[in-house]
Amino acid sequence: MKKIGILTGGGDCPGLNATIRAVVRKGITKYDYEMYGILEGWRGLIDGMIRELDIDSISGILPRGGTIIGTSRTNPFGKDNKGDPERILENMKKFDLYAIVVIGGDDTQGVAHKLSEMGVNIVSIPKTIDNDIPGTDFTFGFDTAVNIATEAIDRIHTTAESHNRVMVVEVMGRNAGWIATFAGIAGGADVILIPEKPVDIAEVCELIKKRHKRGRRFSIVVVSEGVKIPLEDEVDKKFVLQSAKKDDFGHIMLGGVGTVLAKLIEKGTGFESRCTVLGHTQRGGTPTAFDRVLGTRFGIAAIELVYRGIFGKIVVLSGNEIMPKDLKDVIGRNKTVDDYWYDIAKVFFG
Numbered sequence: 001m002k003k004i005g006i007l008t009g010g011g012d013c014p015g016l017n018a019t020i021r022a023v024v025r026k027g028i029t030k031y032d033y034e035m036y037g038i039l040e041g042w043r044g045l046i047d048g049m050i051r052e053l054d055i056d057s058i059s060g061i062l063p064r065g066g067t068i069i070g071t072s073r074t075n076p077f078g079k080d081n082k083g084d085p086e087r088i089l090e091n092m093k094k095f096d097l098y099a100i101v102v103i104g105g106d107d108t109q110g111v112a113h114k115l116s117e118m119g120v121n122i123v124s125i126p127k128t129i130d131n132d133i134p135g136t137d138f139t140f141g142f143d144t145a146v147n148i149a150t151e152a153i154d155r156i157h158t159t160a161e162s163h164n165r166v167m168v169v170e171v172m173g174r175n176a177g178w179i180a181t182f183a184g185i186a187g188g189a190d191v192i193l194i195p196e197k198p199v200d201i202a203e204v205c206e207l208i209k210k211r212h213k214r215g216r217r218f219s220i221v222v223v224s225e226g227v228k229i230p231l232e233d234e235v236d237k238k239f240v241l242q243s244a245k246k247d248d249f250g251h252i253m254l255g256g257v258g259t260v261l262a263k264l265i266e267k268g269t270g271f272e273s274r275c276t277v278l279g280h281t282q283r284g285g286t287p288t289a290f291d292r293v294l295g296t297r298f299g300i301a302a303i304e305l306v307y308r309g310i311f312g313k314i315v316v317l318s319g320n321e322i323m324p325k326d327l328k329d330v331i332g333r334n335k336t337v338d339d340y341w342y343d344i345a346k347v348f349f350g
């Protein structure tokens with residue numbers, strides 16, 4: 001009986017449990033595998049934290065947010081983690097794992113690729129609310145985050161209108177403006193600012209003033225956390241940070257640009273402005289039906305590849321089809337918002 005491991009790495013997102021359920025369910029019932037959850041991402045494989053996942057352990061998890069096996073941003077190839085890749089190879093042997101299914105975002109996929117080059121049997125599944133993994137039309141987690149942000153924008157609309165205010169809504173997404181663009185279109189934002197497009201504060205203020213002249217005395221501005229902006233009394237544009245301390249993968253902690261932007265808009269328009277930062281609410285709670293189904297399809301496709309002995313792959317959504325792609329073709333870059341989407345959003349600006 002072959003033993004198969006499964007791990008979730010990086011930031012969590014809704015749909016992880018639906019995906020774990022699919023991998024484990026098909027692995028046990030169809031292929032007679034023994035399935036193991038590797039706890040807390042790569043850290044679990046470095047420190048040997050693993051537990052068996054039987055059919056009972058995945059019962060009832062389909063609608064649950066988060067991940068039942070935990071996650072972390074551990075990078076075994078990080079500069080302070082000497083010897084970790086070797087420890088992973090040792091633990092693969094020690095626990096007699098034939099293959100691992102890795103569910104993660106761009107950082108996790110980069111590690112998966114390196115380990116796959118070192119001979120580990122790996123099949124990957126893309127996940128992230130940011131939707132920034134190349135090669136797949138969508139990652140699961142994104143649809144849920146967009147729905148949460150859209151609902152927030154709808155709610156903010158009514159209070160903005162009552163008070164004649166400009167309301168800035170800050171969403172996540174790191175260096176990609178997918179959440180801002182989709183939630184902004186769905187929620188009817190009057191301006192959407194994303195990292196892919198340079199920000200001109202004077203132009204933003206003009207759009208809002210134009211709108212007020214038309215008699216619309218409130219405005220909604222959606223801003224992505226990764227937008228660079230001129231900080232007080234400065235001309236250069238910078239990220240607004242919660243912390244400049246880098247994580248294992250070299251990421252700084254973004255957050256707060258909305259508050260700075262609201263002040264600049266108030267100064268530039270004279271209209272009272274406020275900011276709401278949606279933060280981790282976008283990653284929490286139950287996944288949408290779309291994300292449950294996508295995660296389930298990815299999970300089934302991944303364990304089928306394991307069964308067929310096809311490794312070094314990531315399963316992706318292309319049109320309406322799930323297909324495998326070489327891991328090497330999706331790593332080291334991000335998928336960002338293109339003009340097709342932003343041009344649609346711009347029709348409704350101002």
Ligand code: F6P
Pocket residue numbers: 011105128129130172173174225254283
């Ligand atoms: O990659 C997902 C994401 O939610 C980003 O949108 C965000 O910048 C980051 O993770 C936040 O990370 P953390 O959970 O470590 O604060």
